[in-house]
Amino acid sequence: MNEISILMHxxxxxxxxxxxxxxxxxxxxxxxIKNKNKSIYFQNLIINLANYVEPLGIQIRFNPxxxxxxxxxxxxxSDIISAYPFKSQPSLxxxxxxxxxYCIKNSGYVSVQDIKNIRxxxxxxxxxxxxxxxxxIIIHKDVNQIQLTPLIGYHLDIxxxxxxxxxxxx
Amino acid sequence: MQDYKDLSSYINSKIEDIKKEILSNxxxxxxxxxxxxxQDLKNSINIYNINKYSELYKETxxxxxxxxxxxxxxxxxxxxxxxFIKYLKSNPVDSELAQLLTECWIDVFYSDCMSYNFLEYSxxxxxxKNIASTELEHLEKSILTKxxxxxxxKRKFTEKLMxxxxxxxxxxxxxxxxxxxxxxxQIKIYEHFVYILHLLQLGKIKYHKETESLYL
Numbered sequence: 062m063n064e065i066s067i068l069m070h071x072x073x074x075x076x077x078x079x080x081x082x083x084x085x086x087x088x089x090x091x092x093x094i095k096n097k098n099k100s101i102y103f104q105n106l107i108i109n110l111a112n113y114v115e116p117l118g119i120q121i122r123f124n125p126x127x128x129x130x131x132x133x134x135x136x137x138x139s140d141i142i143s144a145y146p147f148k149s150q151p152s153l154x155x156x157x158x159x160x161x162x163y164c165i166k167n168s169g170y171v172s173v174q175d176i177k178n179i180r181x182x183x184x185x186x187x188x189x190x191x192x193x194x195x196x197x198i199i200i201h202k203d204v205n206q207i208q209l210t211p212l213i214g215y216h217l218d219i220x221x222x223x224x225x226x227x228x229x230x231x
Numbered sequence: 232m233q234d235y236k237d238l239s240s241y242i243n244s245k246i247e248d249i250k251k252e253i254l255s256n257x258x259x260x261x262x263x264x265x266x267x268x269x270q271d272l273k274n275s276i277n278i279y280n281i282n283k284y285s286e287l288y289k290e291t292x293x294x295x296x297x298x299x300x301x302x303x304x305x306x307x308x309x310x311x312x313x314x315f316i317k318y319l320k321s322n323p324v325d326s327e328l329a330q331l332l333t334e335c336w337i338d339v340f341y342s343d344c345m346s347y348n349f350l351e352y353s354x355x356x357x358x359x360k361n362i363a364s365t366e367l368e369h370l371e372k373s374i375l376t377k378x379x380x381x382x383x384x385k386r387k388f389t390e391k392l393m394x395x396x397x398x399x400x401x402x403x404x405x406x407x408x409x410x411x412x413x414x415x416x417q418i419k420i421y422e423h424f425v426y427i428l429h430l431l432q433l434g435k436i437k438y439h440k441e442t443e444s445l446y447l
Contacts, residue, residue: 073342081341119340132340144338147329154329159319166312179319215339222335227305228259229331230314 064092068110072121072132078196079210082124082131126214133215146195156180156188157197157213161222164209173205236275239283242268246290260298261305265291395426396435403436404446 071091072082083091088106089099096102107130111121118138123130134144147154159179163171177185189207192198199208213219245268252258268291276284386394399410410427411420427445430436436445 073340075341081339122337134338134340136337139338145333145336147332151325151329154332155323155325158328158332162312162315162319166316181322216337217332218335218337222331224305225331225334226315226318228261230318231301231304 064106065110065113067091068106069114069132072130079212080127080129081215082129084128085130088130122215124211124214125219126209127211129211129215131215150191152182153188153191156182156185157192160192160198160207160209161213161217161219164207170206170208173200173207176207236277237280237283238271238275239280239287242271242287243290246287246294249294260294260301263294263298265295265298268294392426392429395423396430399436400447404444407438407443407445410445 068088071088074083075081085103089095089103092106094102107121114121114132115135118135120133120135121130122133147157156176159176160171163175163179173185173189176189180188182188189198189200193200196210196212199210200206201208249258249263253260272284272287272291402410411423414420414423427436431438436447438445
């Protein structure tokens, strides 16, 4: 076993419903890297791993919501349509989209009322329950607030989404 | 004469088409690859079309500058969350938002039971150069139907030289030309001439310049 095998193992494991892969500190600890140039070493490690696995049709990614490094299939090679969980539920996707935009604006939280207002839907709670079931949100009933879990950061290229949205609104 | 390419009219019409499509909002400059145009310009420029090409370069650079401006505007607006909220308040249809999500969706790879052996095997198959050993095959000797042009002599040169000497010894002394009088084959005459030169060199026979004759 070498670094590549260890990295492939820790970056492809599922910690729980919301977490996949490992943080930089976890990776360095697993590989027992303690020297003062560990950040440079880490950067080279990730670049080399990415180059190494690229021919297999997989990529190394970073989830900005929980600072985890993980592995994804190359979007050009994978069947995104079959992996997409909202195929016949555009309404659910739209609700998640609104929660995402509001949470980013409000540093992680959005009130249920705000989502209700923006979605103008009677049965918004059905969408919220479904999104909670899929692991994308947590509903804090006591304060009537919604919080995003880190899961969306694994399944959505947030930078790409914002660029596309900015292009749409220019 | 070298054939000089002139793609000026082709590139010019391409630039015009791009301008029209941008003005009619059919395409965005940010989605457009300008590299192929610059490559075409680079590959076909020469002393005959340089005047036309300098104008085309200017036009293409204008597009590139415009693209940078677009990029700058996008980068500034990415951070503008107010615009995003404003967009959501404009009641976009669900399918439009769902489509944006689909385009940015990632298929995560996770496995709790990964086979290291298979991974390494796959990596070796895909990432390493094919260094399969090459077998050397013996060449089959071809059968010659005609005589080989550079036929290997059956006898050594000195042996053939002495045989020829024995042959002409009894004719000497005689005129130089008379030595070759019975021979019609030019190759043979040349071969015998070479023998004569060698025999002269070795001192086996001598040549009298005034009478043009050979003697022992």
